[in-house]
Amino acid sequence: MDIHSRPIESRIDWLFEIAAQHAETYSSPETWLARERYLARHPTAILVLKCMDGRINIPIATRTPKGIIQPFRNLGGMFNLGWPHLGEVLAHNVQQVVHAGRRVLVLITYHYSKGDPHRGCAGFNYDTEAAHAHTREISAQVEYTFGLGHDTVYPLVCGFETDEDALILHGAGVGKHGGSLNLAELDPAEVPHLAQRLATLFPDMPTQVRTDLLPLLLGNLEHIAEVRQTSRELNIEHREWIICVGRGFDFLHMPNLALIIGPYSPDLADPIRKAAGIIESNMQAGRIPDDGFLLLASAPYEEIGVDRARAQLKARFLSKFAAEEIERLRPELAKKMHVRTAVLDWGSRRLEEL
Secondary structure: OOHHHOOHHHHHHHHHHHHHHHHHHHHOHHHHHHHHHHHHHOOOEEEEEEEOOOOOOHHHHHOOOOOOEEEEEEHHHOOOOOOHHHHHHHHHHHHHHHHOOOOEEEEEEEEEOOOOHHHOOHHHOOOHHHHHHHHHHHHHHHHHHHOOOOOOEEEEEEEEEOOOOEEEEEOOOOOOOOOEEEHHHOOHHHHHHHHHHHHHHOOOOOHHHHHHHHHHHHHHHHHHHHHOOOOOOOOOOOOOOEEEEEOOOOOOOOOOOEEEEOOOOOOOHHHHHHHHHHHHHHHHOOOOOOOOEEEEEEEEEOOOOHHHHHHHHHHHHHHHHHHHHHHHHOHHHHOOEEEEEEEEEOOOOEEEEO
16 A cells, blocks of 8 residues: 555554664664775765755755765755754764865755646745745855865756656856756766766865765766656655654654754744644545644754754754644644654664654
8 A cells, every 4th residue: 555545553554664764774774884994085075955855855856875965954945054953963074074175065956846836845935036046145155154165065056847857957157047967857868978068067066065966966877767668647746644853853754754944044943833734735635545644843953962853852842833833823633743752863864753
């Protein structure tokens, strides 16, 4: 049975089983060695700023091993590096990577649907140009924070077309918004020359970063080809039945399950309100059962003791805040809400329900 069609209790049990399986796989010797081997070949750290939309799953769309890409999610992919928590987390990630002698590639994404504008980004009221313009503003903020030279931290604006899960890379300095590369439109004859195309599109990108970006693009080409051979009618529509608030949701490596709201914006109520509206719309349209949905709050910790205790307090606060917002704004929907609170052991990716 399709997971979206199961009763809510069965869906929740399934979700925590998936989380446990993910932790076991992530922590296994084989996976750890594979991850280390991949990073030895491709040392550039990859951070992705993206929308909370459950259809946007960059590791799946690029066939990148689990644990390589570090996601940052918020409504519409709206971010501001002036937000205190976002700035601290991003700077901490960059500093850790740089201390290890590695570079950072920041993918700054917006999304849209080529088949129907109203399958696009609700956070920007389906205005793709506005979403694209915002990603360029974030790119400028990354440059302001980490430098214009791009030798250590490289911001890369990317579109994501959700009908085919295709990446669109935007370069700089050519045309109105810079040259671009839409992988869904790439001629197969050009694939062997993709590295040269990247060098032309991003002449200031360090060679190592281009080398480490290439596997993501080749993986995306394979994924697009597979998508074109399958029926996507349900997957391209919103079918989320989970609202996740916080961090530590890497185990959700299947698309279209959850709306993931990072704890970055000073105004958490807005994305929670809009996520609740999407869940309610999914129920009303019959895309998911109307017997319930899950609100899952999580905070990661790196060390036991004080760090874990702080994560517990943070997760409980996020859980209570989100639940109260949904109860206040959508009381009828709140009657169908199942609330779970957890912390995540970052080293093992083990989800610990509180």
